[in-house]
Amino acid sequence: MQYDVIVIGSGPGGYVAAIRCAQLGLKTACIEKYATYGGTCLNVGCIPSKALLDSSEHYYNASHAFKTHGINLDNLSLDMAQMMKRKNEVVAKNTGGITFLFKKNKIDGIQGVGSFKDKNTISIKKPDGTEQEITGKNIIIATGSKPSSLPFIQIDKKRIITSTEALTLTEMPKHLILIGGGVIGLELGSVYSRLGAKVSVIEFMDSIIPTMDRGLGKELQKVLTKQGMEFYTGHKVTGATVKGKEVTVTFDAPNGDKKELKGDYCLVAVGRIAYTDGLDLDKIGLTVEERGRKITVDDHLETSVKGVYAIGDVIKGAMLAHKAEDEGTFVAESIVGQKPHINYNLIPGVVYTWPEVAAVGQTEEQLKAANVKYKTGSFPFRASGRAVASGDMDGFVKVLADAATDEILGVHMIGPRAADMIAEAVCAMEFRASAEDVSRMSHAHPTYTEAFREACLAATDNRPIHI
Structure with a gap:
């Protein structure tokens, strides 16, 4: 044929x-x-x-x-x-x-x-x-x-599992040990944490979701800790073994101390x-x-x-x-x-935890590394009428704009429905909008997206209305 x-x-x-x-x-x-x-x-x-x-x-x-x-x-x-x-x-x-x-x-x-x-x-x-x-x-x-793995860990798909097996568990884990604090791991860790499992996250880098703006990782870790998850950032996993129904994960602390955790499941989420x-x-x-x-x-x-x-x-x-x-x-x-x-710079990234995390464009770290002069504006969801009404007050919206032209260079959100809200930022940046452009567009009230407008007001000339 x-x-x-x-x-x-x-x-x-x-x-x-x-x-x-x-x-x-x-x-x-x-x-x-x-x-x-x-x-x-x-x-x-x-x-x-x-x-x-x-x-x-x-x-x-x-x-x-x-x-x-x-x-x-x-x-x-x-x-x-x-x-x-x-x-x-x-x-x-x-x-x-x-x-x-x-x-x-x-x-x-x-x-x-x-x-x-x-x-x-x-x-x-x-x-x-x-x-x-x-x-x-x-x-x-x-x-x-x-799914990728670590060369010294044997995935048996029963107790030491990947994201594929984590989607088909027939019993609730008592203690899920998560290797990797990236998007996939945190989403699946959130699922079982919400259902009542103890979830421990071991991340090699010094921040979770390390490829995203550092402020997002810091805020997400704070919120997930409040929800019951525990984190070991900057720790290096050295092994994982199974004995019966128990998994033991060994890892090194930043100061070189040897540590171990025991649980009934270990999810390896170190990328793909x-x-x-x-x-x-x-x-x-x-x-x-x-x-x-x-x-x-x-x-x-x-x-x-x-x-x-x-x-x-x-x-x-x-x-x-x-x-x-x-x-x-x-x-x-x-x-x-x-x-x-x-435009690969304008492909958004999302983490579907709750609160959700979403970002598009450049991070502050990238702008600093490139010596780009920028200004920043942020707005917390605790000051959003819609967020207060729904009880979703964790998080913020941060807008990065060119210091000279006011063109939006990056938008970073953590909060309710951020996964949907980021589309407005993508649209604005595709048309090379300035922070002031967005700040002058009418946003329905009360909505979560008003936080984006307020962050743009803050970035334009530091004049948000509601903080």
């Missing part, structure tokens, strides 16, 4: 690329090794984790906050089986949605493991053991990533690594970078082999579903001769 485009992988990058290619009139096939579409994000990542985050937040509020609202509950209990059942139903609805979209756009979805025979021919090993070959003028590699296994890239002359196994691409996301592209987690940049989606659209439109663009 001859195609205009063959996409390998049906995660957010792959399925979006396939749909956009089909919309542009290209005969398209999408190869997926698993029985359902959606890749890590829909099956064992973004979607199921958010389902559990929402469920656990409801439980936490019922047990900690409802009385304040005049809602009294007797005999509150947790049904883990039902919570996981709901999570699975959410996943099924989303993956089923992609099946519908493929049919609607006349995309041939093929289940199996795809590998290169040559730069235009893909061999597909089917689940039943048979093989199929298809050819395409253009190939898009969108095979995503898998590009998944390129089985593609037979060597047959078309492609190699991967030693560190992270990334595929090298040019500014058009094309590899050194003409007509072969790569997107998402298998190439450089943040491992984010929405980055992969943007790149999938970018490649599809490039193939037909359009001139799309992606």
